[in-house]
Amino acid sequence: MSKVSPSMTESLLPMPERSKNVVMGNQSFISVLGRSIAGELYKIRRRAMSKVLSTIAIATIILALLFTNWTSSQPLPDAIYMTLSISNFVGSILFIILAGTIVGGEYSVGTIRLMLTRGPTRLQFLLAKLGAMLICVCITIISLIGIGIITWMLLNLPVGHKIDFSFFTGHWIQHTILFILAIMLSLFTYSMLAVCLSSWGKATAAGVTGVLIWWFLENAISGLLALLGSRLQNAFGNFLATVPDYFIDNNLNALRSNQQNYLMGNSAGAINDLHAGIVIIIYLVVFGGLTWWSLKTRDITN
Amino acid sequence: MSETHTPLYDGTPVISTQRLTKAFGNLVAVNDLNLQVMRGDVFGFLGPNGSGKTTTIRMLLGLIHPTAGRAVLFGMDNAYQLPAILQRIGAIVETPTFYPYLSGIDNLRVIAANSGMKLGGTNKARYEEVLDIVELQQYQRLVYRNYSLGMKQRLGIAAALLADPELVMLDEPTNGLDPAGVIEIRKLIQQLAALGKTIFLSSHILSEVQQVCNRVAILRKGNLVKQGDVKELLREKEQVEVRMQREGEVQEALEVLQRVREQEASWINHIAVEQNALRQSIILVDAPSARSADINMLLARHNLFAAELHPREGSLEAVYLQATALPHQFSEAGHIETQKFLNAASDNTKGAIR
Numbered sequence: 129m130s131k132v133s134p135s136m137t138e139s140l141l142p143m144p145e146r147s148k149n150v151v152m153g154n155q156s157f158i159s160v161l162g163r164s165i166a167g168e169l170y171k172i173r174r175r176a177m178s179k180v181l182s183t184i185a186i187a188t189i190i191l192a193l194l195f196t197n198w199t200s201s202q203p204l205p206d207a208i209y210m211t212l213s214i215s216n217f218v219g220s221i222l223f224i225i226l227a228g229t230i231v232g233g234e235y236s237v238g239t240i241r242l243m244l245t246r247g248p249t250r251l252q253f254l255l256a257k258l259g260a261m262l263i264c265v266c267i268t269i270i271s272l273i274g275i276g277i278i279t280w281m282l283l284n285l286p287v288g289h290k291i292d293f294s295f296f297t298g299h300w301i302q303h304t305i306l307f308i309l310a311i312m313l314s315l316f317t318y319s320m321l322a323v324c325l326s327s328w329g330k331a332t333a334a335g336v337t338g339v340l341i342w343w344f345l346e347n348a349i350s351g352l353l354a355l356l357g358s359r360l361q362n363a364f365g366n367f368l369a370t371v372p373d374y375f376i377d378n379n380l381n382a383l384r385s386n387q388q389n390y391l392m393g394n395s396a397g398a399i400n401d402l403h404a405g406i407v408i409i410i411y412l413v414v415f416g417g418l419t420w421w422s423l424k425t426r427d428i429t430n
Numbered sequence: 431m432s433e434t435h436t437p438l439y440d441g442t443p444v445i446s447t448q449r450l451t452k453a454f455g456n457l458v459a460v461n462d463l464n465l466q467v468m469r470g471d472v473f474g475f476l477g478p479n480g481s482g483k484t485t486t487i488r489m490l491l492g493l494i495h496p497t498a499g500r501a502v503l504f505g506m507d508n509a510y511q512l513p514a515i516l517q518r519i520g521a522i523v524e525t526p527t528f529y530p531y532l533s534g535i536d537n538l539r540v541i542a543a544n545s546g547m548k549l550g551g552t553n554k555a556r557y558e559e560v561l562d563i564v565e566l567q568q569y570q571r572l573v574y575r576n577y578s579l580g581m582k583q584r585l586g587i588a589a590a591l592l593a594d595p596e597l598v599m600l601d602e603p604t605n606g607l608d609p610a611g612v613i614e615i616r617k618l619i620q621q622l623a624a625l626g627k628t629i630f631l632s633s634h635i636l637s638e639v640q641q642v643c644n645r646v647a648i649l650r651k652g653n654l655v656k657q658g659d660v661k662e663l664l665r666e667k668e669q670v671e672v673r674m675q676r677e678g679e680v681q682e683a684l685e686v687l688q689r690v691r692e693q694e695a696s697w698i699n700h701i702a703v704e705q706n707a708l709r710q711s712i713i714l715v716d717a718p719s720a721r722s723a724d725i726n727m728l729l730a731r732h733n734l735f736a737a738e739l740h741p742r743e744g745s746l747e748a749v750y751l752q753a754t755a756l757p758h759q760f761s762e763a764g765h766i767e768t769q770k771f772l773n774a775a776s777d778n779t780k781g782a783i784r
């Protein structure tokens with residue numbers, strides 16, 4: 129943190145006392161970062177957009193449960209898994225928008241200047257955004273599960289359905305928690321990509337459209353490579369067919385579907401957990417590193 | 431002028447740049463800048479539009495990276511110890527920007543969270559204090575989006591003062607303020623200076639700068655063309671106004687003064703002619719006011735008698751215009767060249783100018 133300039137010839141000026149109304153906090157890297165994250169969360173909470181996005185997510189869950197319940201009543205564990213799948217799908221889109229906005233907005237409004245002249249470093253600025261996104265993802269998923277369960281109970285308990293707790297085994301709890309973590313990781317990975325792209329592009333749209341394009345390209349290329357691989361029928365063809373195993377979406381999918389497989393007593397799918405975990409971590413490190421580097425070297429003018 | 435002198439001025443540099451340079455492609459926005467701002471200075475940073483003031487401020491704050499050179503603040507190099515430096519600065523860079531969806535006080539809350547200040551209600555008294563200083567307390571709950579230009583500027587100053595920094599950097603802080611607001615900011619700057627704060631003020635309002643600043647630097651196309659004590663710079667720009675008894679004597683007096691200037695009186699820098707409100711010709715001699723008697727004596731020696739002799743105070747405007755003028759603009763910067771007057775006088779028997 130406090131490297132001393134090699135050519136420092138000046139003597140450090142002592143800092144005078146501040147007014148007694150100014151209460152300073154701890155100045156360690158982590159404390160500064162913690163307060164920056166708190167500031168980010170405060171801003172997110174106060175945005176009209178967050179309220180709109182949460183309303184959309186909650187409404188989607190409730191409506192989906194209402195619909196399925198209308199045709200035939202489903203048991204609670206099914207309702208929980210349905211809630212999670214919908215959260216994953218809707219959450220991906222909503223978090224991409226939110227992540228793009230909290231970074232791109234700083235550039236379009238010009239507040240990045242303000243944020244970077246108060247003390248926290250550019251690294252802390254970026255980590256605060258990512259930390260805030262991670263916390264939002266966790267809070268959202270947990271709240272949506274709660275909302276799903278409450279909705280199910282409101283729909284089923286009054287009409288005499290009982291909760292059958294036989295599903296509630298250690299095995300179920302373990303894989304459900306891992307499934308939830310896999311969803312959180314998925315949402316965070318896409319948020320991270322949105323944060324990075326909107327930081328590179330200095331605009332919300334760069335993050336949002338960038339992730340959507342990425343998503344689309346991955347799927348299109350996966351299909352194309354699979355097709356090519358099966359046509360070529362040789363070593364190169366086999367190689368091409370394995371390339372999509374290194375794509376973000378396929379690995380995040382694998383992490384989620386593997387837990388569902390284990391829950392059913394099946395084994396992992398084509399991509400195992402270790403492979404998927406490592407690939408995702410590499411993506412996160414590369415995205416984060418490139419973004420930090422571009423932010424660090426950038427001139428903030430506008 | 432007298433109240434501008436700060437009691438805590440102690441000659442320790444707070445900002446010191448060494449050959450600081452920034453190029454945007456081919457355009458050198460700031461060139462080889464060596465600035466010295468001392469503790470307790472109210473430092474005026476002047477220059478025409480696009481001369482590199484904001485670029486310099488951005489470099490000092492670490493927003494942009496210099497192409498060459500370095501900036502040392504509080505004895506720390508800002509390439510290495512930026513966070514520690516920024517903790518001691520409150521700044522406005524260009525138009526202040528805040529989160530449009532947050533109220534004034536909520537914006538301060540977010541800024542405090544990013545300024546090393548404790549979270550929660552601990553600093554509420556401070557938010558109210560700074561809002562009170564800039565007279566925004568009644569608008570503290572209004573969302574920033576609905577602020578007027580002057581209110582935005584005031585919130586910018588409140589944010590700069592929030593953590594009670596020892597160095598306050600203000601980039602055109604009176605931009606968009608009403609006249610009362612301009613005066614309030616002047617008073618505020620004087621109060622801050624009296625508390626021992628160092629103020630770095632970039633401004634286009636020279637009269638304000640002349641009133642509050644003790645030192646100035648003037649930039650022209652990225653180059654530092656003047657840096658110094660305001661009083662000294664003004665002294666260099668003192669003039670003596672001479673009105674002759676008869677209009678017909680003006681030309682003669684001019685010739686005498688010109689000749690003397692060339693031959694002996696090196697204390698005369700420049701001579702020009704101006705017309706006053708009564709359409710009387712006034713000879714302006716660029717010389718220290720203490721030389722009035724000498725001028726009078728010189729003229730008297732040639733049987734020329736001045737009706738009036740007035741010392742005219744130097745203005746920062748004159749210093750600024752001279753420092754920032756291009757060579758060909760120089761002569762037109764304030765008054766009519768002597769030679770032109772002499773030519774005009776010979777064309778016109780009355781000796782009046784056109």
Ligand SMILES: Nc1ncnc2c1ncn2[C@@H]1O[C@H](COP(=O)(O)OP(=O)(O)OP(=O)(O)O)[C@@H](O)[C@H]1O
Binds near residue numbers: 429
């Ligand atoms: N990001 C940038 N890219 C290219 N040129 C730039 C950039 N920022 C500033 N400049 C140029 O640098 C020069 C100095 O600009 P700067 O904003 O520092 O001027 P200034 O003295 O603050 O002017 P003003 O009084 O109008 O605020 C200008 O010619 C400007 O066009």
Ligand SMILES: [Mg+2]
Binds near residue numbers: 484524
């Ligand atoms: Mg400027």
